[in-house]
Amino acid sequence: MESTSTPSSAPAAPEAAAAGIAGPAPATGTLGVLLPGLGAVASTFIAGVLAARAGLKPVIGSVSQLAPLEGPDGPQPARRIKDAVPLASLDDLVFGGWDPISANALEAARTAGVLTEADLNPISSELEGVVGMDAVFDRRWVKRLDGHRVKQAMGKWDQALALIDDIERFRAENHCDRLVMVWCGSTEAFQQPSEVHATVKAFEAGLKADDDNISPSQIYAYAALQCNVPFANGAPNLSVDLPCMRELARERGVPIAGKDFKTGQTLMKTIIAPGLKTRMLGLRGWYSTNILGNRDGEVLDDPENFKTKESSKLGVLDTILEPETYPELYGNIDHVVRINYYPPRGDNKEGWDAIDIFGWMGYPMEIKIDFSCRDSILAAPLVLDLVLFMDLAARAGAADVQDWLSFYFKAPQSTDGPVVNDIFSQLEVLKSTLRTWAA
Numbered sequence: 001m002e003s004t005s006t007p008s009s010a011p012a013a014p015e016a017a018a019a020g021i022a023g024p025a026p027a028t029g030t031l032g033v034l035l036p037g038l039g040a041v042a043s044t045f046i047a048g049v050l051a052a053r054a055g056l057k058p059v060i061g062s063v064s065q066l067a068p069l070e071g072p073d074g075p076q077p078a079r080r081i082k083d084a085v086p087l088a089s090l091d092d093l094v095f096g097g098w099d100p101i102s103a104n105a106l107e108a109a110r111t112a113g114v115l116t117e118a119d120l121n122p123i124s125s126e127l128e129g130v131v132g133m134d135a136v137f138d139r140r141w142v143k144r145l146d147g148h149r150v151k152q153a154m155g156k157w158d159q160a161l162a163l164i165d166d167i168e169r170f171r172a173e174n175h176c177d178r179l180v181m182v183w184c185g186s187t188e189a190f191q192q193p194s195e196v197h198a199t200v201k202a203f204e205a206g207l208k209a210d211d212d213n214i215s216p217s218q219i220y221a222y223a224a225l226q227c228n229v230p231f232a233n234g235a236p237n238l239s240v241d242l243p244c245m246r247e248l249a250r251e252r253g254v255p256i257a258g259k260d261f262k263t264g265q266t267l268m269k270t271i272i273a274p275g276l277k278t279r280m281l282g283l284r285g286w287y288s289t290n291i292l293g294n295r296d297g298e299v300l301d302d303p304e305n306f307k308t309k310e311s312s313k314l315g316v317l318d319t320i321l322e323p324e325t326y327p328e329l330y331g332n333i334d335h336v337v338r339i340n341y342y343p344p345r346g347d348n349k350e351g352w353d354a355i356d357i358f359g360w361m362g363y364p365m366e367i368k369i370d371f372s373c374r375d376s377i378l379a380a381p382l383v384l385d386l387v388l389f390m391d392l393a394a395r396a397g398a399a400d401v402q403d404w405l406s407f408y409f410k411a412p413q414s415t416d417g418p419v420v421n422d423i424f425s426q427l428e429v430l431k432s433t434l435r436t437w438a439a
């Protein structure tokens with residue numbers, strides 16, 4: 001199979017539409033949600049949608065469902081985003097995924113321990129019905145996990161073909177009109193892009209040669225794009241943040257987005273840093289530390305996997321504070337991020353921030369934040385919004401990197417321009433894009 005072939009039945013979006021922003025086609029029929037990684041985030045997300053559909057729980061934290069879309073000249077008349085733009089309905093979602101350990105979403109939810117049995121009971125059979133397909137998995141990229149539900153003894157090219165088969169089988173069996181894939185798998189070991197990632201041709205040659213630089217998440221991304229399935233990356237590893245994947249996304253007319261869900265500590269950082277800058281207060285240092293006891297924390301306990309996360313977490317301050325423009329305020333910042341695996345906490349991460357600021361005449365002050373959060377409770381609504389917005393973008397014919405979804409990511413991918421990390425600027429871009437698609 002060459003990159004120009006069309007292994008799926010879905011047509012590539014027309015080039016004219018892919019280049020710009022057109023009115024989206026209606027959201028009719030079933031939207032399949034494919035999740036590589038059926039762990040804490042994925043199972044909490046699926047459970048929340050099922051509970052909302054049954055009228056049992058509200059969708060707190062979902063901007064697509066709850067936030068207003070104001071008119072261009074102010075807040076009135078404001079409708080909820082879900083009523084103003086043609087999004088898929090929660091009732092139209094079906095779920096699937098892959099995992100090397102979890103057999104199904106119910107088992108994953110119980111292992112993760114995020115939700116109580118009382119909340120899982122009413123939706124347990126639906127969760128159990130989301131059965132994990134055998135994963136493309138390689139321990140070299142996630143040393144702390146030992147997966148056994150994996151595609152056995154295959155080269156990387158055959159793994160890609162097997163994933164394409166999985167995607168098309170899922171599409172047919174569930175009568176899906178459209179699909180979206182969101183990587184909710186473990187953070188892979190740190191890597192820099194290499195020659196094999198430079199072009200689609202090089203990547204396909206690399207798959208055939210079992211190139212060591214190709215990670216499992218990249219094989220999922222390749223398979224998704226070959227099937228015209230939008231791909232969003234919730235982890236910091238390189239998946240679609242690569243020249244070859246951008247080339248393929250453009251060629252096939254498919255939206256991509258990443259990387260690393262912006263949830264606990266980085267969410268706070270991108271809320272507080274713009275506030276300090278608004279008042280022209282100086283920053284001397286920001287020390288962030290976390291204790292986390294879930295499987296994600298265990299994976300991130302390995303230095304190579306932590307390095308991937310660290311680079312995504314460290315990037316945010318500079319783009320918000322602009323030290324080149326304000327050297328007297330932000331020219332000398334020590335920014336440190338630590339994560340420690342501490343099993344007693346499970347998914348309930350505690351993040352501390354010691355922030356050293358300075359004010360009038362340079363006098364120092366300190367801010368302390370202690371955020372006892374629930375990691376997957378914060379991440380689940382982001383998965384929902386990304387699913388619905390990536391599907392919207394695909395129906396509008398928008399291809400390549402979706403900068404307007406930076407709001408959701410710690411290390412946003414951008415088309416070519418500067419990366420925006422300030423959450424308020426990100427929200428503006430999100431809403432102004434949605435306004436162009438409002439019905």
Ligand SMILES: NC(=O)c1ccc[n+]([C@@H]2O[C@H](COP(=O)([O-])OP(=O)(O)OC[C@H]3O[C@@H](n4cnc5c(N)ncnc54)[C@H](O)[C@@H]3O)[C@@H](O)[C@H]2O)c1
Pocket residue numbers: 036037038039040041042098099100101102112135136137138142145183184185186187188216217234235236260261262263264294295296299375376378379
């Ligand atoms: N929870 C948050 O707030 C948050 C925020 C930002 C990013 N993330 C990222 O989201 C991802 C998921 O987080 P989580 O808390 O659900 O972790 P988790 O460990 O509970 O789930 C990850 C799942 O991915 C599976 N997996 C590993 N390699 C795989 C592969 N090659 N194919 C398919 N499945 C694979 C693991 O078996 C595991 O079940 C992690 O990468 C995490 O760093 C989470």
